Each structure stands twice: as C-alpha cells, then as structure tokens.
Amino acid sequence: MLKKVVLTACLAIALAVMPPAYAGLVEPLPALPPIPGDNSMTADKVELGKMLFFDPRLSGSNWISCATCHNPVMGFTDRLPRAFGHAMSQGPRNTPTILNAAYINVQFWDGRARTLEEQALGPIQAEVEMKQTLGGAVENIKKVPEYVAMFGRVFGGDDPVNPSNIAKAIAAYERTLITPNSPYDRYLAGDKSALTPAQQKGFDLFQSKGCIACHNGPALTDSGFHRIKVPGSVDLGRFNVTKDESDKYMFRTPTLRNVELTAPYFNNGSVNTLEEAVDVMGKEALNTKLGPEEVGALVVFLKGLTGEMPKIDYPQLPYTKY
Amino acid sequence: MLKKVVLTACLAIALAVMPPAYAGLVEPLPALPPIPGDNSMTADKVELGKMLFFDPRLSGSNWISCATCHNPVMGFTDRLPRAFGHAMSQGPRNTPTILNAAYINVQFWDGRARTLEEQALGPIQAEVEMKQTLGGAVENIKKVPEYVAMFGRVFGGDDPVNPSNIAKAIAAYERTLITPNSPYDRYLAGDKSALTPAQQKGFDLFQSKGCIACHNGPALTDSGFHRIKVPGSVDLGRFNVTKDESDKYMFRTPTLRNVELTAPYFNNGSVNTLEEAVDVMGKEALNTKLGPEEVGALVVFLKGLTGEMPKIDYPQLPYTKY
Numbered sequence: 001m002l003k004k005v006v007l008t009a010c011l012a013i014a015l016a017v018m019p020p021a022y023a024g025l026v027e028p029l030p031a032l033p034p035i036p037g038d039n040s041m042t043a044d045k046v047e048l049g050k051m052l053f054f055d056p057r058l059s060g061s062n063w064i065s066c067a068t069c070h071n072p073v074m075g076f077t078d079r080l081p082r083a084f085g086h087a088m089s090q091g092p093r094n095t096p097t098i099l100n101a102a103y104i105n106v107q108f109w110d111g112r113a114r115t116l117e118e119q120a121l122g123p124i125q126a127e128v129e130m131k132q133t134l135g136g137a138v139e140n141i142k143k144v145p146e147y148v149a150m151f152g153r154v155f156g157g158d159d160p161v162n163p164s165n166i167a168k169a170i171a172a173y174e175r176t177l178i179t180p181n182s183p184y185d186r187y188l189a190g191d192k193s194a195l196t197p198a199q200q201k202g203f204d205l206f207q208s209k210g211c212i213a214c215h216n217g218p219a220l221t222d223s224g225f226h227r228i229k230v231p232g233s234v235d236l237g238r239f240n241v242t243k244d245e246s247d248k249y250m251f252r253t254p255t256l257r258n259v260e261l262t263a264p265y266f267n268n269g270s271v272n273t274l275e276e277a278v279d280v281m282g283k284e285a286l287n288t289k290l291g292p293e294e295v296g297a298l299v300v301f302l303k304g305l306t307g308e309m310p311k312i313d314y315p316q317l318p319y320t321k322y
Numbered sequence: 323m324l325k326k327v328v329l330t331a332c333l334a335i336a337l338a339v340m341p342p343a344y345a346g347l348v349e350p351l352p353a354l355p356p357i358p359g360d361n362s363m364t365a366d367k368v369e370l371g372k373m374l375f376f377d378p379r380l381s382g383s384n385w386i387s388c389a390t391c392h393n394p395v396m397g398f399t400d401r402l403p404r405a406f407g408h409a410m411s412q413g414p415r416n417t418p419t420i421l422n423a424a425y426i427n428v429q430f431w432d433g434r435a436r437t438l439e440e441q442a443l444g445p446i447q448a449e450v451e452m453k454q455t456l457g458g459a460v461e462n463i464k465k466v467p468e469y470v471a472m473f474g475r476v477f478g479g480d481d482p483v484n485p486s487n488i489a490k491a492i493a494a495y496e497r498t499l500i501t502p503n504s505p506y507d508r509y510l511a512g513d514k515s516a517l518t519p520a521q522q523k524g525f526d527l528f529q530s531k532g533c534i535a536c537h538n539g540p541a542l543t544d545s546g547f548h549r550i551k552v553p554g555s556v557d558l559g560r561f562n563v564t565k566d567e568s569d570k571y572m573f574r575t576p577t578l579r580n581v582e583l584t585a586p587y588f589n590n591g592s593v594n595t596l597e598e599a600v601d602v603m604g605k606e607a608l609n610t611k612l613g614p615e616e617v618g619a620l621v622v623f624l625k626g627l628t629g630e631m632p633k634i635d636y637p638q639l640p641y642t643k644y
Binding site for chain 2: 311
C-alpha cells in the first residue's frame with residue numbers, strides 16, 4: 001500500500017513535467033490490478049488458483065494445463081505462431097501472454113470475455129485447447145480430497161467445487177501475475193536514467209507518431225478494438241463475436257508490456273521480430289512508412305517495458321483418490 | 323559438506339544399533355549424488371541444464387520439453403498410466419520420476435542407458451516423446467545467441483553446442499533434483515521420532531518380508547532387473563534391449579522415494595493406489611499374500627520416504643533470433 005502511495009506521488013510529479021497532450025495516457029503499472037468486489041483475493045484463494053493453473057486434470061487428456069500454453073518460462077506464452085492444444089491440434093490464433101492481463105478490460109484477441117473470470121473457463125472447453133467439459137473438470141477435482149477441502153475453506157457453501165469458483169480461483173491467481181518495476185515504470189516514477197537516451201528518444205517517437213493513441217494506460221492497451229490486417233491474416237476477429245460488419249478484422253489492442261519476451265507477434269503469430277512488427281504497425285495503424293532509425297528507436301523503447309517476472313513457488317499437486 | 327559429515331556420523335551410530343543383516347542395505351540419501359569425472363557440476367552448467375530442461379525447442383514441435391512429462395508440480399512425472407508425447411501419441415510405459423535418478427546406476431525401465439548423460443538424449447529423439455533429431459535440436463539452440471554464449475562459457479571448444487554437451491548440461495541439472503530430509507532419512511540419522519510407531523512397524527516389515535532385498539541403498543533400488551509381471555502387462559522389458567530370453571519381463575527396480583507422489587504405478591501404470599501396488603508386489607516379488615494390516619503398515623512407511631522437493635527458480639528462456 002505504501003509502495004502504491006509512493007508510486008502515485010512520484011507519478012503526479014512525473015506527469016507535471018510531461019507534455020500535457022499525452023499526460024492522461026501514460027501510467028506506470030499500479031501496484032495492484034483492479035479486483036472485483038465479488039472475487040476478493042485471499043492467500044488461500046490465490047494458492048488454490050495457482051494449483052488449478054498448473055493442473056492438467058482440468059483438461060480432457062489430463063495432460064494439458066493452463067501453464068502448457070501460458071508457460072512461465074516463456075513470458076507466460078508458448079512462443080508458437082498459433083497455439084497447439086489437445087492432441088497437438090493447432091488453434092487459429094497466437095497465445096496472448098497473461099502477464100498483466102489483470103489490467104486489461106477485455107480478454108481474448110476478439111474480446112469475447114470481459115473479465116479474467118469469464119475468460120478462465122474458455123480454454124478448458126475449447127476443442128483445440130484443453131477439450132474438457134466443465135462437468136468433467138469438476139468431477140476430476142472432486143476426486144482430490146485436498147481440493148475439495150480447499151474449495152470449502154476458500155468459498156464455503158454446499159457445493160463449492162463448481163465452474164464459477166474454479167474461474168474465480170484461477171482469476172485471483174492471474175491477478176498476481178504482474179510485472180512491475182520495468183525501466184519504463186521507473187522512468188515514469190521520476191528516475192530519468194531508467195530509460196537510456198536511445199529509449200527516451202523511442203518514447204518520444206512512441207508519443208509523437210501516435211502509437212500511444214491505442215497503446216496507453218497501465219498495460220499500454222486501450223482495451224479497445226482496431227482494424228489491423230497483418231501478414232497472412234484471414235481472421236475476421238471481433239466480427240466472429242458480434243456479427244457486425246464493422247467489426248471485420250478488428251482485434252483487441254495487445255499489451256506491450258514484456259513484448260520482447262512474447263514473439264512471434266500479432267493474432268496469427270506471423271511476425272518473428274519486433275523490428276518487423278513495428279514496421280507493420282507503422283503501415284497498418286499509422287499509415288506511415290517508418291524509417292529504419294525510427295523503427296530501431298521504437299524497438300529499444302519497447303524493450304524498456306520488460307518488468308520483473310513474478311516468482312513462482314511451484315505447487316506440489318495433490319493426487320487423485322481412487 | 324558439514325551437513326554430509328554430520329549425516330555420515332549419525333548414520334554410523336544408527337547402523338550400530340540396527341539388525342546387522344540389513345545394515346548394509348539401509349542408507350540415507352547422501353548430500354550429493356555421484357558426479358562423473360568428465361561432467362563436473364558448475365553453477366553455470368546447472369543453470370544451462372535447467373533452461374534446456376524447460377525448453378520446448380528441444381522437441382520437433384517446439385511445444386514439448388523434458389518438463390512436460392517430468393512435470394515439477396507432480397513429483398517430476400505426469401501422473402498418467404503411460405506417457406503422452408508428440409501429437410499426444412501414447413508411449414508404451416509409465417513416466418518414471420527423475421527425482422533422485424542421480425542415485426540410480428541404470429536408467430529407463432529397461433535399463434537401456436547407464437547414466438543420466440546417456441539417458442538425456444533418448445526422449446528428445448523418441449517418436450512418441452519429443453520427436454526431434456539431435457541435429458534439429460542443435461540447430462534450434464544455435465539460433466539463440468544467449469545459448470551459444472552459455473555453451474561457450476560452460477564447455478569451451480570450437481563447437482560447444484553439440485549433443486554430448488546438451489546431455490551433460492541436462493544431466494548436471496538433474497543431479498540437483500534430489501529430495502533429502504524425508505522422515506526416513508531423519509530416522510536413519512538418529513531421530514527415532516521421525517517415523518511414527520506405525521511407520522516403524524512398516525519399516526520392520528519392509529525388512530523382514532524382504533522388500534529390502536531389491537529396494538535398498540540410498541534410492542531404495544538395487545539398480546538391478548527383476549521379473550515382475552504386473553496387471554495387464556505384455557511388455558517384454560529388458561529383453562527388448564538384450565534379446566536374451568532370460569531377460570523377458572525383467573524391469574529395473576524403481577526408486578521408492580516420493581512414491582506417494584508418483585501414482586499410477588508399475589511399468590504400465592496399471593495400478594492407481596499404493597495399497598494395491600504393495601499387494602501386487604507381495605504376490606509377484608515375495609510370493610506372499612500380505613494381510614491388510616501388513617499392507618497398511620507398509621504403505622504408511624512408504625509415505626515416510628517423501629523428502630523435501632527441490633525449489634525451482636524457473637528460468638526465463640531467451641528467444642530465438644531470426
């Protein structure tokens with residue numbers, strides 16, 4: 001809490017010296033993400049969510065967990081162009097990192113969930129991801145006495161092992177997967193040496209060229225949708241959710257935090273390097289051909305968005321009672 | 323080192339008061355496993371091995387790592403009857419834990435490798451596991467500048483990224499995956515309250531019934547082969563390696579350390595509970611029908627073999643340079 005107060009105070013000072021046009025768009029990562037009133041975070045709930053996140057018994061095969069694609073050793077993504085899932089079937093889109101997803105107000109590339117709680121049950125049921133029914137996942141968890149006891153302790157009620165509580169526990173854990181204290185955050189907090197001169201030049205360009213129009217706020221995303229056609233893409237994006245013609249090829253703005261860890265890029269993972277990704281965004285989003293020096297400066301700035309990775313005390317999962 | 327000296331001194335005292343017939347067969351986990359002269363452990367080598375262990379770029383799909391089946395959250399195994407691998411193809415055998423494998427003198431269920439170094443390259447190439455060629459793995463690693471630099475620092479030489487060095491690094495990391503300080507070890511070190519009276523009774527039975535004839539030494543395995551036909555097994559075991567008729571249905575004695583974490587049991591994972599496993603072993607290995615009280619006592623003793631899990635500071639893998 002003190003840390004948050006200090007950060008807020010530093011931010012106020014920092015914003016006071018910034019160009020006013022962008023002042024409202026720049027924000028360091030708050031110490032805590034927004035926490036919904038009906039899913040408060042407790043240590044027990046976070047621990048339960050962590051266990052479920054790593055537990056392959058949420059999948060139809062008992063082999064794939066959330067952590068399979070949101071792999072902690074690779075920035076909580078899989079570094080594949082498009083995700084592999086059940087039986088190595090390939091999904092249609094690139095796995096987004098879940099680092100700092102708690103600061104984004106809309107989930108999935110096409111925004112078909114608003115909250116982490118709504119999001120959590122999707123991949124469990126997807127044919128090309130974990131391929132499990134919610135009933136099957138509940139049944140698997142109920143065979144594990146330690147889980148039944150934990151759900152009771154955390155949620156209470158007559159039948160605490162249910163899909164809604166599974167989602168709440170996983171979402172509570174995801175709210176701990178945040179990466180504070182990047183060079184960018186330290187810079188905004190007042191340490192003008194935290195970004196190198198080259199990165200500061202990149203940050204200036206990031207604002208003056210207009211990247212910040214969509215990549216703003218604590219997660220450097222507006223949680224909005226934009227029409228970005230990327231190489232090789234045939235994906236209709238948000239249209240698949242809304243069936244609204246005007247949503248064709250619209251995708252949610254991804255966070256830029258830790259972007260150097262989460263190649264390949266875009267909804268179809270068609271681009272391998274940050275240099276190429278910045279070049280594409282210049283053309284597609286800014287209608288500008290960025291020069292090589294501009295691209296270089298923007299890329300070094302983006303590398304200043306890598307924060308401190310969350311430490312994970314790996315759980316030891318309880319075994320199924322037969 | 324001091325810890326080792328103290329443990330050794332305590333062991334000498336403990337053995338002095340034990341029945342002499344079994345004295346040579348009982349041994350707490352040494353503080354360090356045997357380390358081969360040509361693969362000394364350095365901090366850099368262990369760190370490199372850890373990164374490779376978690377890196378799916380060793381697989382043909384770029385999706386499966388050693389840690390996929392030897393999963394840290396489940397006692398470094400997968401809790402499946404038989405392993406899933408590439409495209410979810412199912413292998414013929416149960417995934418053995420690699421916890422304390424460093425104390426065993428023969429690797430795989432059929433003993434087709436003697437050392438961890440020999441073992442490490444097997445699953446990378448197996449069709450039903452990681453399905454990669456050694457050349458392909460080397461090529462993937464060479465695309466990662468940080469890996470190339472680390473291999474150079476650790477191994478030196480003109481072309482340090484090669485299969486032999488990959489195996490050495492992974493084996494060095496595996497030698498850190500050990501679980502000291504179980505109740506059994508503390509009991510052998512002189513703390514007579516470390517095993518409960520029920521567990522001590524189980525330990526007595528473990529010796530008097532003869533389990534200890536094969537399950538002995540620091541990892542509670544003789545690193546030998548025995549003819550154990552388990553429910554549903556059609557696997558010829560060691561015969562597949564030697565083509566010697568006398569090796570039919572022979573399998574390596576598995577470690578019993580952390581056995582409560584590594585269900586299901588036996589080479590085909592056909593048995594889900596320790597109670598049933600002990601019952602089967604009574605019939606198959608001891609030619610004895612164990613009574614329910616005997617089975618119960620042996621099972622509580624086996625739970626005293628669970629040690630302290632290794633802490634894993636999970637790596638953040640460098641990305642491939644395109």
